[in-house]
Amino acid sequence: MSAEKFQNPVVRWIDHRLPVFSMLDHEKYDYPVPKNLNYMWNFGVLAGLSLAIMIITGIVLAMSYTAHVDYAFDAVERIMRDVNHGWMIRYIHMNAASFFFVVVYIHIFRGLYYGSYKAPRELLWILGVVIFLLMMATAFMGYVLPWGQMSFWGATVITNLFSAIPVVGDSIVTLLWGGFSVDNPTLNRFFSLHYLMPFVIAGVVVLHIIALHRFGSNNPIGIDASGPQDTISFHPYYTMKDMVGIAVFLLLLAMAVFFFPNAMGHPDNYIPANPLQTPAHIVPEWYFLPFYAILRAVPDKLGGVLLMFGAIAVLFVLPWLDRSPVRSARFRPLFRIFFWLLLIDAVVLGYLGGKPADGIYVVLSRIATAWYFLHFLVILPLLSVFETTKPLPKSISEPVLGASKGAA
Amino acid sequence: MAKSDTKKMTASKRPEDPGRRDFIVIATNAMAGLGAVAVAWPLIDQMNPAADTLALANIEVDVSKIAEGQSITVKWRGKPVFIRHRTEDEIARASATDMSDLRDPESDQARAEKPDYLVLVGVCTHLGCVPLGQKTGEVRGDYDGWFCPCHGSHYDTSGRIRKGPAPTNLEVPPYTFLSDSVIRIG
Ligand code: HEM
Ligand code: FES
Numbered sequence: 001m002s003a004e005k006f007q008n009p010v011v012r013w014i015d016h017r018l019p020v021f022s023m024l025d026h027e028k029y030d031y032p033v034p035k036n037l038n039y040m041w042n043f044g045v046l047a048g049l050s051l052a053i054m055i056i057t058g059i060v061l062a063m064s065y066t067a068h069v070d071y072a073f074d075a076v077e078r079i080m081r082d083v084n085h086g087w088m089i090r091y092i093h094m095n096a097a098s099f100f101f102v103v104v105y106i107h108i109f110r111g112l113y114y115g116s117y118k119a120p121r122e123l124l125w126i127l128g129v130v131i132f133l134l135m136m137a138t139a140f141m142g143y144v145l146p147w148g149q150m151s152f153w154g155a156t157v158i159t160n161l162f163s164a165i166p167v168v169g170d171s172i173v174t175l176l177w178g179g180f181s182v183d184n185p186t187l188n189r190f191f192s193l194h195y196l197m198p199f200v201i202a203g204v205v206v207l208h209i210i211a212l213h214r215f216g217s218n219n220p221i222g223i224d225a226s227g228p229q230d231t232i233s234f235h236p237y238y239t240m241k242d243m244v245g246i247a248v249f250l251l252l253l254a255m256a257v258f259f260f261p262n263a264m265g266h267p268d269n270y271i272p273a274n275p276l277q278t279p280a281h282i283v284p285e286w287y288f289l290p291f292y293a294i295l296r297a298v299p300d301k302l303g304g305v306l307l308m309f310g311a312i313a314v315l316f317v318l319p320w321l322d323r324s325p326v327r328s329a330r331f332r333p334l335f336r337i338f339f340w341l342l343l344i345d346a347v348v349l350g351y352l353g354g355k356p357a358d359g360i361y362v363v364l365s366r367i368a369t370a371w372y373f374l375h376f377l378v379i380l381p382l383l384s385v386f387e388t389t390k391p392l393p394k395s396i397s398e399p400v401l402g403a404s405k406g407a408a
Numbered sequence: 409m410a411k412s413d414t415k416k417m418t419a420s421k422r423p424e425d426p427g428r429r430d431f432i433v434i435a436t437n438a439m440a441g442l443g444a445v446a447v448a449w450p451l452i453d454q455m456n457p458a459a460d461t462l463a464l465a466n467i468e469v470d471v472s473k474i475a476e477g478q479s480i481t482v483k484w485r486g487k488p489v490f491i492r493h494r495t496e497d498e499i500a501r502a503s504a505t506d507m508s509d510l511r512d513p514e515s516d517q518a519r520a521e522k523p524d525y526l527v528l529v530g531v532c533t534h535l536g537c538v539p540l541g542q543k544t545g546e547v548r549g550d551y552d553g554w555f556c557p558c559h560g561s562h563y564d565t566s567g568r569i570r571k572g573p574a575p576t577n578l579e580v581p582p583y584t585f586l587s588d589s590v591i592r593i594g
Binding site for chain 2: 153156157159160161163174175176177178179180181182183185189275276277278280281282296298299300301302304357358
């Protein structure tokens with residue numbers, strides 16, 4: 001029935017039996033997208049692109065990598081020196097991991113600003129937080145693979161977090177290690193899981209997109225499209241707009257890979273792992289720093305671990321903490337101020353996470369941690385009740401066409 | 409169709425026993441659940457230490473060559489073990505400590521079989537870094553024992569936690585003196 005849509009007879013033959021082309025076509029042309037999306041809406045596609053880059057470079061790296069404590073470090077050095085283009089492939093994998101997190105953090109804050117987590121997109125948001133968690137687990141395990149000092153001690157500190165769990169904590173840690181310390185069994189299973197998890201992420205991304213296409217994208221003014229006059233088709237309009245973002249993204253990634261490949265890494269990871277000596281100052285990868293700061297802000301071991309996981313857990317229940325019916329911060333004057341404060345707070349936490357845990361840094365970490373939770377658990381619920389929001393436009397077209405016809 | 413028929417039958421013709429079918433369904437599901445757990449367990453338990461890992465679990469060390477006031481670090485089960493030949497002063501301070509000053513109260517006598525030699529697992533009980541204080545010249549913290557640089561835990565001359573985020577004392581591994589100079593750890 002829909003096969004007539006296609007000119008190419010091969011495509012038509014296949015589509016009649018396996019309607020993949022119809023499905024793609026449907027997403028591309030029939031999928032209405034609000035016409036007012038700004039560049040913040042590029043980051044979903046960029047996240048997908050990052051995942052694809054990670055999977056492709058990762059599979060290629062795995063062809064020359066050896067997951068064994070005696071060979072892993074040398075295998076990565078061999079990739080860097082001897083394997084054809086190995087240095088480039090590894091630097092892409094390393095830097096694209098950081099870029100992936102930059103993109104996802106922007107994507108998340110975009111959602112926070114425009115209220116994209118609100119009904120009916122709660123599950124879409126929750127699936128996003130699940131992806132974020134899986135990414136963190138994947139990146140953590142990937143960082144262990146080169147088996148440098150930071151790999152080893154990062155793995156030790158992070159797996160030890162689970163020892164804070166009462167009663168069963170130590171057994172869980174032994175289970176994770178497969179021994180009495182981070183050692184060969186740990187490296188092996190981390191490689192196995194590091195290989196697997198990106199594909200699990202890809203699966204959750206599919207669910208994320210199914211949920212997205214149920215109600216379509218949110219948009220900068222946060223009201224639903226009232227009809228065809230408010231939307232345009234994804235292709236060619238947003239495919240083109242996404243291409244612009246992709247070009248900038250790839251340009252910046254290439255700059256990092258070719259000119260500053262180690263800027264976001266830690267030099268100690270070029271020292272082979274030594275289980276008998278901890279580096280003087282251990283820090284996780286930059287994208288974990290805000291959470292690391294929260295962990296260290298609490299003087300109690302279990303408390304620190306709980307708060308750190310709690311910082312992500314609040315994101316899961318966010319749709320029920322912020323009950324304001326208005327989505328976009330554009331119409332929420334107070335919420336907007338608090339949004340920027342939260343963003344600053346997150347950056348400050350990130351900065352503090354990279355500093356030694358003493359003196360003023362600890363005090364500041366505590367204040368910033370308190371603010372983080374205050375924002376989600378107290379301020380947002382209160383704002384939903386007490387904030388006076390600005391009047392919403394009647395439709396997506398109104399603010400544009402109503403103001404000045406020429407400017408549209 | 410068949411399902412609703414049976415339901416009707418159970419409900420109307422055997423009013424004395426309405427829960428019977430539910431019971432069968434629940435019991436079947438419970439059995440299937442048990443089966444799933446039984447299958448999952450080996451898949452999870454394979455992650456625990458393997459037999460050869462467990463077999464490497466003890467070592468022997470000659471401690472007679474450690475001069476007073478010096479420490480050595482040996483590797484046991486992949487972890488550093490600190491063996492310190494303590495000075496008189498260190499021993500005196502460790503045993504004079506008031507129990508009420510300790511977060512994890514334990515007497516020095518209970519921690520060192522022979523007070524001259526203190527044997528500790530050199531792993532911070534916070535998140536597993538190796539504390540400093542083994543080599544001469546390293547920072548040893550406010551209590552002149554060991555200091556963990558990762559998040560700032562201070563241990564005293566008996567390896568007990570005094571300050572910082574670590575919840576418990578440095579662990580004393582199981583060990584025995586095979587002779588005056590040789591100990592077996594593990
Ligand atoms: C979500 C996607 C992924 C993320 C966030 C990620 C992250 C990372 C990170 C941070 C490293 C450490 C880089 C370094 O400092 O050297 C790494 C290493 C590695 N990854 Fe991935 N990775 C992903 C996907 C994959 C996939 C699909 C494979 C395929 C097998 C893979 C294979 C490897 C290998 C072999 C290494 C060790 C070589 C090296 O250190 O460069 N990765 N990964
Ligand atoms: S690991 Fe020693 S203080 Fe945290």
